[in-house]
Amino acid sequence: MIKITDTVRYIGVDDKTIDLFESQYTVPNGISYNSYVILDEKVCVMDTVDARFTDEWMENLLRELEGRSVDYLVISHMEPDHAASIDALCEKFPEMRLIGNEKTFKILGQFYEEDYSRRFVTVGEGDTLTLGAHTLSFYMAPMVHWPEVMVTYDSADKILFSADGFGKFGALDTEEDWACEARRYYFNIVGKYGAQVQALLKKAATLDIAIICPLHGPILSENLGYYIEKYDIWSSYRPEDEGVFVTCASIHGNTKKAALLLCDMLRERGVKVAFADICRDDMAEAVEDAFRYDRIVFCAASYDGGVFAPMADFLTHLKSKTFRERKAFIVENGSWGPTAARTIKNALAEMKDITVCDPVVTIRSSVKEDTVKALEELADVIANS
Numbered sequence: 001m002i003k004i005t006d007t008v009r010y011i012g013v014d015d016k017t018i019d020l021f022e023s024q025y026t027v028p029n030g031i032s033y034n035s036y037v038i039l040d041e042k043v044c045v046m047d048t049v050d051a052r053f054t055d056e057w058m059e060n061l062l063r064e065l066e067g068r069s070v071d072y073l074v075i076s077h078m079e080p081d082h083a084a085s086i087d088a089l090c091e092k093f094p095e096m097r098l099i100g101n102e103k104t105f106k107i108l109g110q111f112y113e114e115d116y117s118r119r120f121v122t123v124g125e126g127d128t129l130t131l132g133a134h135t136l137s138f139y140m141a142p143m144v145h146w147p148e149v150m151v152t153y154d155s156a157d158k159i160l161f162s163a164d165g166f167g168k169f170g171a172l173d174t175e176e177d178w179a180c181e182a183r184r185y186y187f188n189i190v191g192k193y194g195a196q197v198q199a200l201l202k203k204a205a206t207l208d209i210a211i212i213c214p215l216h217g218p219i220l221s222e223n224l225g226y227y228i229e230k231y232d233i234w235s236s237y238r239p240e241d242e243g244v245f246v247t248c249a250s251i252h253g254n255t256k257k258a259a260l261l262l263c264d265m266l267r268e269r270g271v272k273v274a275f276a277d278i279c280r281d282d283m284a285e286a287v288e289d290a291f292r293y294d295r296i297v298f299c300a301a302s303y304d305g306g307v308f309a310p311m312a313d314f315l316t317h318l319k320s321k322t323f324r325e326r327k328a329f330i331v332e333n334g335s336w337g338p339t340a341a342r343t344i345k346n347a348l349a350e351m352k353d354i355t356v357c358d359p360v361v362t363i364r365s366s367v368k369e370d371t372v373k374a375l376e377e378l379a380d381v382i383a384n385s
């Protein structure tokens with residue numbers, strides 16, 4: 001049992017068996033679906049959990065309730081990892097009311113057969129709900145990262161229930177650096193909605209917050225400035241670190257050899273370097289690192305008159321997360337008519353404020369003396385830009 005305060009308890013669950021979170025993200029340390037209960041004159045549950053964990057979560061809840069019943073369920077987000085056990089809770093507590101906004105209830109009706117409308121309590125920006133000692137205020141956070149998302153502030157214990165904001169991959173029993181997996185989570189799941197996160201941070205700045213209770217990952221109660229600063233950097237698309245992210249998509253290894261050479265050359269020049277083999281390494285980690293550093297290098301083989309598919313895929317991911325405001329460099333390879341650089345440039349032209357810098361290095365099949373020379377020149381330019 002995790003006691004957040006005397007009257008606010010954690011009732012979430014760890015998922016360590018999921019193959020891919022959202023059918024896309026590897027979660028080597030699992031993920032938690034957080035849920036909370038506030039035990040006041042009225043009892044209020046904050047979100048539910050994924051359908052695979054309804055029973056375990058219900059046990060956690062019933063243990064904390066000690067025979068009491070639930071008066072309210074606050075639904076901050078309708079995505080099924082948090083909203084798939086609403087029906088079970090409604091069944092258990094026939095008098096329980098559902099707290100959400102207009103969009104919440106529209107989406108709820110789409111997910112469930114049963115008509116829950118008699119239970120709806122519709123709230124809007126700044127509305128409050130008093131439970132006794134606790135008064136909850138609701139703040140809309142549209143498109144962080146679904147349209148119905150709202151966060152809840154409890155003025156009694158100064159808790160911000162932040163929905164998916166400040167979430168992190170990794171089950172709660174995982175000991176690991178917060179920023180690494182929170183950043184991967186942020187850019188891949190919320191990354192497109194920086195402006196909306198900025199708006200939410202401005203609202204949060206007006207509240208006196210002592211504890212952040214997100215829907216995934218650890219409850220944050222110390223050094224909150226650190227987490228808020230990270231979110232400010234990420235959501236404003238500012239590079240977090242000065243450095244170069246070298247990416248490569250190589251069929252037979254020649255382009256990869258060049259990419260790794262370039263990494264060495266940059267390190268020799270005192271530049272911080274991160275590297276990803278887009279064909280093998282985690283795509284979500286690559287998306288994260290693209291946003292993290294101020295410069296990026298795309299190294300790729302030409303393929304069927306375009307660029308090797310894993311690199312095209314990476315570019316698609318970057319575009320969908322609104323990758324922007326970075327300096328880009330290109331190393332292409334081709335055996336008869338190199339087309340990778342042109343294809344990469346066209347993809348980057350569809351993004352916002354990506355500056356493609358010269359020189360573009362063209363390898364003809366394998367790394368030779370002239371390639372090494374061209375890479376040295378490129379390393380000089382990257383190091384000085």
Ligand SMILES: Cc1cc2nc3c(=O)[nH]c(=O)nc-3n(C[C@H](O)[C@H](O)[C@H](O)COP(=O)(O)O)c2cc1C
Nearest residue numbers: 250251252253254255302303304305334335336337
């Ligand atoms: C299916 C396939 C399609 C290719 N299409 C092109 C192409 O359109 N233009 C080109 O110059 N080379 C093309 N190539 C050749 C590779 O881009 C070239 O051999 C390059 O050296 C591969 O670098 P790597 O060793 O890093 O895989 C293609 C290779 C394969 C296997």
Ligand SMILES: [Fe+2]
Nearest residue numbers: 077079145164
């Ligand atoms: Fe979500």
Ligand SMILES: [Fe+2]
Nearest residue numbers: 079081164215
């Ligand atoms: Fe979530």
